[in-house]
Amino acid sequence: MDCGDTLLLHFEREGRLVVRHIAVTVNGTRHEADVEPRTLLVYFLRETLGLTGTNVGCDTSTCGACTVLVGGQSVKSCTMLAVQADGEDVTTIEGMAQDGELHPLQKAFHEHHGLQCGYCTPGMIMASDSLIREASGPLTESDVRLGLEGNLCRCTGYHNIVKAVIAASEEMRAGSANR
Amino acid sequence: MAVAERLVGTTVLRKEDGELVTGHGKYTDDLTLPGTLYMYAVRSPYAHARVTSVDVSKALASPGVVAAFSGTDLADEWAGPLPLAWPVTEDIKNPPFWPVTKDKARYQGEIVAVVVAESVAAARDGGEAVDVQYEPLPVLIDVEEAQKDGAPILHEDIGTNKSYTWSLTNGDVDKVFADAKVIVRGRYYLPRLIPNAMETRSCLAEVNPVTGDMTLWSATQIPHIVRTTMAAFVLGIPESKLRVIAPRVGGGFGSKIRVGPEEALALALARRLGHPVKWTETRSENYLATHHGRDMWQDIELAADEDGKIHGYRVKLLASMGAYLLLVGPGVPILGAFLYCGPYGGEAYHFECTGVFTNTTPTDAYRGAGRPEATYAIERTMDMLARKVGKDPIEIRRMNFLPAFSEPTASIGGLMVDSGDYEKALDKALEIAGLDAVRKEQAERRERGDAVQLGVGFSTYIEMCGLAPSRVLGSLSYAAGGWEAASVRVLATGKVEVGIGTTPHGQGHETTFAQIAADDLGIPFDDIDIIFGDTALVPRGMDSYGSRSLPVGGVAVHRACGKIVEKARKIAAHELEVAEEDLEYAGGTFSVKGAPDRAKTVGELAFSAWTAHNLPDGVEPGLDALAINDPENFVFPNGTHISIVEVDTETGMVRVRTHIAVDDVGNVINPQIVDGQVAGGVVQGIAEALYEEAHYDENGTLVTSSMTNYEVPAATEVPSITMGRTVTPSTTNELGVKGVGETGTIASPPAIVNAVVDALSHLGVTDVERPVSPENVWRAIQQAKGGGGK
Numbered sequence: 001m002d003c004g005d006t007l008l009l010h011f012e013r014e015g016r017l018v019v020r021h022i023a024v025t026v027n028g029t030r031h032e033a034d035v036e037p038r039t040l041l042v043y044f045l046r047e048t049l050g051l052t053g054t055n056v057g058c059d060t061s062t063c064g065a066c067t068v069l070v071g072g073q074s075v076k077s078c079t080m081l082a083v084q085a086d087g088e089d090v091t092t093i094e095g096m097a098q099d100g101e102l103h104p105l106q107k108a109f110h111e112h113h114g115l116q117c118g119y120c121t122p123g124m125i126m127a128s129d130s131l132i133r134e135a136s137g138p139l140t141e142s143d144v145r146l147g148l149e150g151n152l153c154r155c156t157g158y159h160n161i162v163k164a165v166i167a168a169s170e171e172m173r174a175g176s177a178n179r
Numbered sequence: 180m181a182v183a184e185r186l187v188g189t190t191v192l193r194k195e196d197g198e199l200v201t202g203h204g205k206y207t208d209d210l211t212l213p214g215t216l217y218m219y220a221v222r223s224p225y226a227h228a229r230v231t232s233v234d235v236s237k238a239l240a241s242p243g244v245v246a247a248f249s250g251t252d253l254a255d256e257w258a259g260p261l262p263l264a265w266p267v268t269e270d271i272k273n274p275p276f277w278p279v280t281k282d283k284a285r286y287q288g289e290i291v292a293v294v295v296a297e298s299v300a301a302a303r304d305g306g307e308a309v310d311v312q313y314e315p316l317p318v319l320i321d322v323e324e325a326q327k328d329g330a331p332i333l334h335e336d337i338g339t340n341k342s343y344t345w346s347l348t349n350g351d352v353d354k355v356f357a358d359a360k361v362i363v364r365g366r367y368y369l370p371r372l373i374p375n376a377m378e379t380r381s382c383l384a385e386v387n388p389v390t391g392d393m394t395l396w397s398a399t400q401i402p403h404i405v406r407t408t409m410a411a412f413v414l415g416i417p418e419s420k421l422r423v424i425a426p427r428v429g430g431g432f433g434s435k436i437r438v439g440p441e442e443a444l445a446l447a448l449a450r451r452l453g454h455p456v457k458w459t460e461t462r463s464e465n466y467l468a469t470h471h472g473r474d475m476w477q478d479i480e481l482a483a484d485e486d487g488k489i490h491g492y493r494v495k496l497l498a499s500m501g502a503y504l505l506l507v508g509p510g511v512p513i514l515g516a517f518l519y520c521g522p523y524g525g526e527a528y529h530f531e532c533t534g535v536f537t538n539t540t541p542t543d544a545y546r547g548a549g550r551p552e553a554t555y556a557i558e559r560t561m562d563m564l565a566r567k568v569g570k571d572p573i574e575i576r577r578m579n580f581l582p583a584f585s586e587p588t589a590s591i592g593g594l595m596v597d598s599g600d601y602e603k604a605l606d607k608a609l610e611i612a613g614l615d616a617v618r619k620e621q622a623e624r625r626e627r628g629d630a631v632q633l634g635v636g637f638s639t640y641i642e643m644c645g646l647a648p649s650r651v652l653g654s655l656s657y658a659a660g661g662w663e664a665a666s667v668r669v670l671a672t673g674k675v676e677v678g679i680g681t682t683p684h685g686q687g688h689e690t691t692f693a694q695i696a697a698d699d700l701g702i703p704f705d706d707i708d709i710i711f712g713d714t715a716l717v718p719r720g721m722d723s724y725g726s727r728s729l730p731v732g733g734v735a736v737h738r739a740c741g742k743i744v745e746k747a748r749k750i751a752a753h754e755l756e757v758a759e760e761d762l763e764y765a766g767g768t769f770s771v772k773g774a775p776d777r778a779k780t781v782g783e784l785a786f787s788a789w790t791a792h793n794l795p796d797g798v799e800p801g802l803d804a805l806a807i808n809d810p811e812n813f814v815f816p817n818g819t820h821i822s823i824v825e826v827d828t829e830t831g832m833v834r835v836r837t838h839i840a841v842d843d844v845g846n847v848i849n850p851q852i853v854d855g856q857v858a859g860g861v862v863q864g865i866a867e868a869l870y871e872e873a874h875y876d877e878n879g880t881l882v883t884s885s886m887t888n889y890e891v892p893a894a895t896e897v898p899s900i901t902m903g904r905t906v907t908p909s910t911t912n913e914l915g916v917k918g919v920g921e922t923g924t925i926a927s928p929p930a931i932v933n934a935v936v937d938a939l940s941h942l943g944v945t946d947v948e949r950p951v952s953p954e955n956v957w958r959a960i961q962q963a964k965g966g967g968g969k
Contacts, residue, residue: 052209053202057377058462062886093202106200110192113855117685118199119377119429145894154377154430155685157862158894
């Protein structure tokens with residue numbers, strides 16, 4: 001077992017699991033739940049809340065398929081325990097489209113064929129959203145490649161993902177300038 | 180009535196994207212049934228060991244654990260071992276591969292016990308409590324050691340590590356080599372690769388305790404093949420009792436062409452325990468448990484004259500099967516057997532492949548399967564020949580190309596190639612590359628003695644795909660056919676359902692096939708639904724691999740639509756009270772010649788066919804058609820890739836500056852999807868050439884054991900791809916299409932490695948071992964300098 005002795009602290013003597021009560025706002029809705037302390041945020045989202053859009057692609061925090069936004073910043077949700085998200089505001093891929101309107105990134109991935117099997121796509125979109133919002137100016141190809149270094153894709157060769165993110169960044173910047 | 184614009188040949192945005200970009204696509208692990216239990220596979224940490232005891236008692240006492248079994252406990256579940264679909268020779272040695280081993284572990288990761296529990300975590304905790312005693316045995320990793328005296332024997336019953344030797348000869352090879360003025364010999368090792376589909380494998384099994392009907396949801400490329408083989412050979416149940424569903428599948432690349440132990444176990448345990456059973460692989464587990472690709476030594480010889488004109492080819496392969504033969508594992512090298520002559524001519528050809536067992540994860544198809552191997556050997560050796568006879572790599576290729584042809588033409592490798600114009604693709608790639616400037620910069624860098632040197636590499640390739648002709652597959656001892664089915668139903672409301680036997684996992688069949696049907700039936704693209712991946716809804720199919728979906732399955736869609744139109748024509752003629760010959764059909768509308776106002780659309784005729792109030796005599800109600808396409812030949816994509824690379828001679832780092840891919844995949848249905856396949860395939864080829872290798876230590880422990888140390892490239896490590904296209908329609912099918920799923924991975928690796936060698940050629944480097952890592956580049960430079968580099 002990877003957590004060693006610390007895990008034992010969460011068990012009572014007779015082996016019954018101890019749970020902790022948390023409250024997390026996900027995609028604008030507040031959820032309260034009892035979770036095992038060892039539960040990773042990604043499994044809380046997938047299994048407790050049924051938000052299966054966030055995918056798991058590895059077990060070493062390498063692939064980025066599980067990327068979500070926590071307090072607006074991109075986080076690999078396999079690197080965070082659910083209890084650490086207590087009181088936080090989380091956005092998943094299911095929360096990106098608003099009022100039936102796709103988010104500019106979702107639209108751009110569709111228009112530029114930035115996805116094939118779609119498995120890495122939610123993580124790519126969430127990481128890109130944070131990348132675009134945190135950038136000080138328009139994104140270049142190398143900005144996008146560097147910014148998405150923590151997100152792996154096996155289908156597209158990144159070629160069209162890069163195009164999609166640049167296109168979305170232009171639309172998002174224009175959108176925020178018009179506001 | 181306006182004729183709808185043709186969609187075939189144009190970019191139509193993908194139908195499948197909506198649910199995938201919003202997180203609403205359902206992959207197998209997203210599905211759970213009431214009462215689902217979770218399976219954990221206990222795997223051998225040893226590459227070769229006798230399993231002396233398996234004690235599950237502590238696991239059974241672990242919280243949440245429902246059941247735990249050893250291989251012996253489950254022996255009665257199986258009608259037979261996991262299936263081999265491609266016994267390539269009559270005397271092939273095929274030792275049984277059981278879902279859970281009963282006696283020995285023959286690779287690190289072989290299943291020795293299973294635990295079923297109420298949660299994933301409880302199953303895993305229980306798995307760690309299973310006490311397995313092992314007696315470690317000597318380990319065999321290196322394919323070259325497998326047949327040597329004293330090598331550890333994996334399967335005592337067969338007494339040898341050799342599984343088979345398969346060979347092919349055309350022409351008088353000995354004479355051609357005896358007469359040759361020039362002979363060049365290449366020897367290459369193709370590292371073992373881990374496919375790394377982003378979704379790992381996953382399955383969920385449910386059994387109806389009363390009827391015995393079983394349903395398996397699986398992250399698979401081959402639901403139809405799983406159904407037939409799992410039912411008949413592994414579970415021993417009627418095929419009709421098993422339904423296999425492949426929901427959204429997160430990539431495959433060959434790694435999900437499997438009839439896996441875990442799928443068999445989930446079904447057997449669901450049957451035994453009366454609960455749905457689910458299993459999802461972790462990534463690190465995937466590295467051990469899902470098959471690998473390549474791991475092969477190649478010896479290739481070319482016999483040529485002094486000018487470099489090639490007369491003969493002689494190829495000898497030694498391929499690792501890993502510890503057992505998987506579904507099509509032994510056939511993978513054979514898929515390349517005919518292609519070691521590339522697009523070139525000659526009079527004699529010999530190919531021989533020996534497959535051996537080693538204490539490693541079994542190998543099977545990985546993107547390109549056999550054809551990247553062939554292309555690597557011939558294209559690296561073409562450069563060697565060019566150097567030997569003092570010719571430019573472009574010239575040596577051009578002078579050996581088969582001349583352009585538009586009718587099936589025999590190759591010395593033994594194929595009837597559908598069509599080809601190799602110079603056209605080469606010329607187009609050269610036009611894009613602008614090599615004068617590159618060669619000038621290369622000369623300047625050499626002159627200045629820059630640390631970073633520039634190189635240019637070529638690969639002019641041909642491949643065979645569209646795995647199809649059932650007769651040919653039969654002659655190659657493949658156990659199944661290669662046909663593909665499509666059923667088209669025009670519903671009463673004029674909407675269309677197309678059931679396809681191919682199983683997409685990223686390729687965009689829902690879009691491409693709907694484009695074909697929309698044009699053929701004149702029905703809007705949005706009104707066409709493509710149904711796939713469920714043996715109950717689409718009972719006929721041979722699934723997706725070998726770039727077959729469009730040239731075999733897409734053509735079946737086109738033919739089924741043709742049958743619909745023929746039936747609709749009868750109804751139209753009846754309703755319009757004219758002879759069938761007096762009708763014209765265009766864009767989904769039948770109109771009377773000379774009286775275009777008198778017309779019926781396919782949608783209207785579908786309603787007539789549904790009400791059946793006024794059908795002509797002998798015409799059955801409903802507007803449905805099934806077509807099963809068994810092509811007479813493969814299809815043969817080809818083209819030219821040019822890679823321009825920078826090599827840092829001090830650090831050994833290689834950067835691909837530009838990679839140009841000019842592919843001829845015949846007619847194109849959806850250019851955006853085709854380009855997407857090419858770009859993704861090329862990057863997988865770059866990964867194979869520069870970064871990836873599954874590495875075992877001498878104990879048989881997989882050292883590259885997770886995504887942290889097996890280098891799947893990120894966006895920073897690869898360039899955007901420069902793509903071009905030539906179009907030489909295939910003569911194999913009426914759509915003129917070839918396959919595109921694998922071209923990038925087949926064509927690109929030799930172009931990249933040739934470019935690296937070119938960059939270092941002034942230092943005397945003629946070869947760099949793969950992967951072309953900084954270490955291997957540094958070694959090559961040191962060896963060329965006479966320093967040994969060891």
